[in-house]
Amino acid sequence: MVQHRYLGNSGLKISEITYGNWLTHGSQVENEVATRCVHAALDAGITTFDTADTYANTVAETVLGEALAGVPRHELEIFTKVYFPTGSKGPNDTGLSRKHVMESIDASLRRLGTDYVDLYQAHRYDVETPLEETMQAFADIVRAGKALYIGVSEWPADKLRAGHALARELGFGLISNQPQYSMLWRVIEPEVVPASVELGIGQIVWSPVAQGVLTGKYLPGQAPPAGSRATDEKGGASMIRRFLGDDDLLTRVQELRPVAEELGLTMAQLAIAWVLQNDNVSAAIIGASRPEQVAENVRASGVEIPEELMARIDTVLGDKVVRDPSLTTVPEARLA
Numbered sequence: 628m629v630q631h632r633y634l635g636n637s638g639l640k641i642s643e644i645t646y647g648n649w650l651t652h653g654s655q656v657e658n659e660v661a662t663r664c665v666h667a668a669l670d671a672g673i674t675t676f677d678t679a680d681t682y683a684n685t686v687a688e689t690v691l692g693e694a695l696a697g698v699p700r701h702e703l704e705i706f707t708k709v710y711f712p713t714g715s716k717g718p719n720d721t722g723l724s725r726k727h728v729m730e731s732i733d734a735s736l737r738r739l740g741t742d743y744v745d746l747y748q749a750h751r752y753d754v755e756t757p758l759e760e761t762m763q764a765f766a767d768i769v770r771a772g773k774a775l776y777i778g779v780s781e782w783p784a785d786k787l788r789a790g791h792a793l794a795r796e797l798g799f800g801l802i803s804n805q806p807q808y809s810m811l812w813r814v815i816e817p818e819v820v821p822a823s824v825e826l827g828i829g830q831i832v833w834s835p836v837a838q839g840v841l842t843g844k845y846l847p848g849q850a851p852p853a854g855s856r857a858t859d860e861k862g863g864a865s866m867i868r869r870f871l872g873d874d875d876l877l878t879r880v881q882e883l884r885p886v887a888e889e890l891g892l893t894m895a896q897l898a899i900a901w902v903l904q905n906d907n908v909s910a911a912i913i914g915a916s917r918p919e920q921v922a923e924n925v926r927a928s929g930v931e932i933p934e935e936l937m938a939r940i941d942t943v944l945g946d947k948v949v950r951d952p953s954l955t956t957v958p959e960a961r962l963a
Contacts (some may be wrong), residue, residue: 628672629928634909635802636827639745639776641675641704643903644928645831646921647912648678648687656916658690665694667918671925675704677805677831677912679750680735681711688738696740703745706831707735708780708805710750723753723761732773747774748805752786752957758793766797778803778831783955784822791826801828803909806955808832810841810883810901810940811870811948818952820907829909832902838867841898843881847874876947883943886936892927899927904937 631640646668651661665676678691688707695703709731712721719726732747747768753761765777779790782804794801804823806815808830815830823830836842845851851871870876880894887897902911915921941948 629674629925631674632909633829634746634776634831635800635823635829637776637800637802637829639704639802641831641910642673642928643910644673644899644925645675645677645706645910645912646673647676647833647914648691649682649833649914651687651914651916658693660916660918661690662694663918664915664921665691667915667921668925669698671921672928673921673925674702675706675910677706678739679708679711679748680713680731680738681708681750685713685734685738688735692738692740700741705739705741705744706746706748706778707739707744708748708750709735710753710780723749723756723764725760725764728761728764728768732768736773743772744774746776746778746803748778748780748803749782749790750780752779752782754957755960758786758789762790762793762797765794766799769799776800776802778805780805781807781955782819783952783957784818786957787819787822787826787828791828801826803829803831805831805833805912807834808902808905808908809835809837810898810944811837811876813948813950814952814954816950819955820905824907830905830907831910831912832908833912835902835911835913836895836898837870840867840870840877841880841883841894843884843894845871845877846881847877873947879943879945879947883940886939886943889936890930890932892930893923895924896927896930897932899924900930900932901937901940903927903930904932 629642629644632643634641676691678687680688709728710723714720768774777799787804791801808815887894899911902908913924
């Protein structure tokens with residue numbers, strides 16, 4: 628069964644493998660399959676579910692809410708997010724203004740079929756809204772009981788420090804950050820992780836298998852397998868292209884197979900277990916288009932990778948690892 632960890636320095640425990648429905652629910656898979664994936668996650672001991680209002684333009688929240696209907700609310704940790712455009716995408720249907728945040732939390736709760744979310748997250752930093760305005764809105768949401776905790780996603784270290792300080796002044800905690808993180812994408816390590824350790828912020832990381840590259844199914848010099856994410860323009864094909872054009876990188880990924888085999892893991896399980904070795908990581912988010920994928924990937928929970936194998940992974944991947952902290956970017960303007 629999936630193990631649990633504390634989220635940052637809070638008292639909230641979450642499943643260290645969290646189920647997320649970006650790119651799947653409401654778009655990539657039928658609702659009946661999505662429900663079976665959620666139930667497979669529950670059966671495996673996953674209690675934490677992550678979504679966002681922007682996923683499938685709000686449909687993903689509805690699908691998740693329906694899939695979780697009937698499960699006692701106190702047995703779940705439900706996370707969602709606010710920032711990106713939703714609905715009719717009018718002038719105030721995006722960003723972190725008080726208007727958008729306050730309206731968005733109510734809409735998310737309706738779609739999810741719950742009175743509160745355990746974690747409400749700023750999906751990106753909003754350079755067009757004063758941080759004080761955003762954090763005051765979050766404080767009011769917490770006091771109203773609509774969210775128990777507040778987090779962010781893809782905020783760089785300086786923004787985390789500023790947000791954390793304001794949250795403390797306003798009487799609530801900023802306890803989490805949701806960045807991209809994998810063996811190949813380590814941009815949070817130089818600055819975000821040290822700042823987060825200092826502040827008591829935990830990472831809930833997305834794309835631990837690097838959009839599927841670390842599963843080993845993409846082979847150098849060969850076309851992507853039919854039905855894979857790389858062939859699905861609605862399923863993240865644009866994000867994975869940066870990896871697939873590099874045959875040297877794909878060759879090095881194949882060289883990780885002996886490491887996975889030595890640990891008795893699949894390549895995907897190795898990738899998920901790897902991010903969980905970082906003490907600042909509270910959870911790794913997995914998605915699924917089939918229930919069997921959930922059952923397979925949760926086997927990464929509780930795995931300890933010996934230091935010598937961690938070092939071997941670093942040697943194999945070498946200069947293919949992206950570490951530039953400036954790639955944790957702040958949008959210059961809202962996407963409207």
